[in-house]
Amino acid sequence: MILLQVVVSGLLMGSVYALFSSGLTLVWGMMNVINFAHGDFVMLAMYVAFFAFTLAGLGPVAFVPLAAALLFVLGVAVYMLLIRHVMRGPMLAQILGTFGLALLLRYAAFWAFSANFVTLPDTLVGGTLVLGGLRLEAARLVGGLTALLLTIGMHLMLTRTSLGSRLLAVAEDRQAAMLMGIRPDRMQALAWGLAAASTGIAGALIALFFYVSPTVGENLALIAFVVVCLGGFGSVPGALLAGLAVGVIEALSAFWAGAVYKDVMVYALFLLVLWFRPQGLLGKA
Amino acid sequence: MKRTVAGLVILLLVLLLPLAVQNEFYQRIGALVLLAAISASAWNLIGGYAGQVSVGHAVYFGMGAYSALLVYTRLGWPPIAGAPLGVAVSLLLAALIGTPTFRLRGHYFSMATIAAAELIRILVSNWELLGAAVGLMGPAMPRSVADLSFTTPLPYYYLFAGVLAVLLGLTWWMQRSRMGYWLRAINGGDRAARSLGVPVLRYKLYALLLSAGFTALAGTLYAVMIGFADPESVLGILVSVKMLIMAALGGAGTLFGPLLGAAILVPLEEATNAIFGGSGTGITYVIYGAIILLIARFQPEGLLALPARLRAWRGRRRARAADAARPLPSATAAPDAENA
Numbered sequence: 001m002i003l004l005q006v007v008v009s010g011l012l013m014g015s016v017y018a019l020f021s022s023g024l025t026l027v028w029g030m031m032n033v034i035n036f037a038h039g040d041f042v043m044l045a046m047y048v049a050f051f052a053f054t055l056a057g058l059g060p061v062a063f064v065p066l067a068a069a070l071l072f073v074l075g076v077a078v079y080m081l082l083i084r085h086v087m088r089g090p091m092l093a094q095i096l097g098t099f100g101l102a103l104l105l106r107y108a109a110f111w112a113f114s115a116n117f118v119t120l121p122d123t124l125v126g127g128t129l130v131l132g133g134l135r136l137e138a139a140r141l142v143g144g145l146t147a148l149l150l151t152i153g154m155h156l157m158l159t160r161t162s163l164g165s166r167l168l169a170v171a172e173d174r175q176a177a178m179l180m181g182i183r184p185d186r187m188q189a190l191a192w193g194l195a196a197a198s199t200g201i202a203g204a205l206i207a208l209f210f211y212v213s214p215t216v217g218e219n220l221a222l223i224a225f226v227v228v229c230l231g232g233f234g235s236v237p238g239a240l241l242a243g244l245a246v247g248v249i250e251a252l253s254a255f256w257a258g259a260v261y262k263d264v265m266v267y268a269l270f271l272l273v274l275w276f277r278p279q280g281l282l283g284k285a
Numbered sequence: 286m287k288r289t290v291a292g293l294v295i296l297l298l299v300l301l302l303p304l305a306v307q308n309e310f311y312q313r314i315g316a317l318v319l320l321a322a323i324s325a326s327a328w329n330l331i332g333g334y335a336g337q338v339s340v341g342h343a344v345y346f347g348m349g350a351y352s353a354l355l356v357y358t359r360l361g362w363p364p365i366a367g368a369p370l371g372v373a374v375s376l377l378l379a380a381l382i383g384t385p386t387f388r389l390r391g392h393y394f395s396m397a398t399i400a401a402a403e404l405i406r407i408l409v410s411n412w413e414l415l416g417a418a419v420g421l422m423g424p425a426m427p428r429s430v431a432d433l434s435f436t437t438p439l440p441y442y443y444l445f446a447g448v449l450a451v452l453l454g455l456t457w458w459m460q461r462s463r464m465g466y467w468l469r470a471i472n473g474g475d476r477a478a479r480s481l482g483v484p485v486l487r488y489k490l491y492a493l494l495l496s497a498g499f500t501a502l503a504g505t506l507y508a509v510m511i512g513f514a515d516p517e518s519v520l521g522i523l524v525s526v527k528m529l530i531m532a533a534l535g536g537a538g539t540l541f542g543p544l545l546g547a548a549i550l551v552p553l554e555e556a557t558n559a560i561f562g563g564s565g566t567g568i569t570y571v572i573y574g575a576i577i578l579l580i581a582r583f584q585p586e587g588l589l590a591l592p593a594r595l596r597a598w599r600g601r602r603r604a605r606a607a608d609a610a611r612p613l614p615s616a617t618a619a620p621d622a623e624n625a
Contacts, residue, residue, distance in 0.1 A: 034392045097581035104574030111567030225396050267404040274397045275385035
């Protein structure tokens, strides 16, 4: 029973991982640029949620969309001002660009908000649901299920709508997409906006049940890389499955080996996958 | 010829500078610049010349630092005697991390190096032999000259200058050898290099081993001078990032780029720490982040490439002016020059 409890809480955390990783996989699959600041975007969204509550008294129904909107704007701005210019350049410039952004955001937060951990009150989405012997915190349940639905929504948007087709067309072949009257630059800006908005929602949801600190993004970025590599880059369903898997693996290794080793297991898994199956578990060879 | 003269001038400057500056505070910063330049130049071998952007070089630095303090705490040897151990462990780890990941292209290598470095940092933070989260201390008082524990910064300065000279000499020699050309071919693209007959995997590994060895040595020297190592200060991701930033700021893949980068960033860090005190850490890295952001966006070849770029720009402007002065300018010439 305890094991089932651990697995379920791993799945709930994993679906939040899946949500922000699906944003990273979209950008990475589309333009082969990797965002080292992705985790710090999540961190910013967590602070948006925290300050929206403490300063303006907004609840989750208001601050989740707010974080999504603000991060969307940030994502588009980062694309327009930075990524568009470095993506055709040497790889060192791409890596340096997003790494610089990561350092800037992380330590600006460190300086502005101090290194102290802060949390939203647990009563914000309070209560515990008892379901056939399983005890589920309402905050985690709400966060996990919302993230799950939105990740599926992202997949449907990409595969079932004309906007999604246009995004994927640019990913497939930039030139051919231009011939079809699609503007790649706009689609790529939109992809960055969507990716950042996914971190916005995920961050605001995590803030419901997790501490907020300036350095929380470092670990989350690595988790997103693991999820994207496991799922195969560019694949949202892959990111969903891999996100859930990483959540469960983390929960189980924390349960069996102790909390300090949960990241060790995830990183070790990541290295094993990179060594033996770099195209990802679900990716095409 | 011009370059050799420039090299000699820099060498003389490095040797004589501390004698001109009698202030110990500045001499200490000079020593720290040279130490940072050693690890940044070592990173440059794999990250600059071969173009394989490692973000996990803290692993090798940390192994060097921990080895030095480990042989002191366990065996009572002088810390510098840990250098061979640190280099050996680093070479082993480099082979372990490099062999599988060099098959991967693009960003995968960078991500694998971060993950490996974080993995090792967490393991060391929980390993009692290495002092876990608290870290290890060096000798509190020098027992003999072999401890290399000096009260003034000058001996450190010349020690580091010597090691840096060896490393840069080796890099200079490599630059002109077949290996240098092959590494630059690899930097241009794996597939193209392979089609030219370059043994890509083997030479990437050679570059990484050389790089890891010298980074470990830099770690040992750090432990000898500072006398203390904990997981954050020698294995943290910022240790890796600093090497990368210094090399990129000066010019990745150039001989003196990392030294220039270190000569700018180390004093900058000391200055922000001195001005802002305890809260300075945040500001320092905000500035670091902004600098690499700007470098990536506007000058990815680094500062050393700036004069050449200015010359080219001036040349183009002169050509355009000459074009405009012609009585009947050809219709296509001017817009082309705009985009060149």
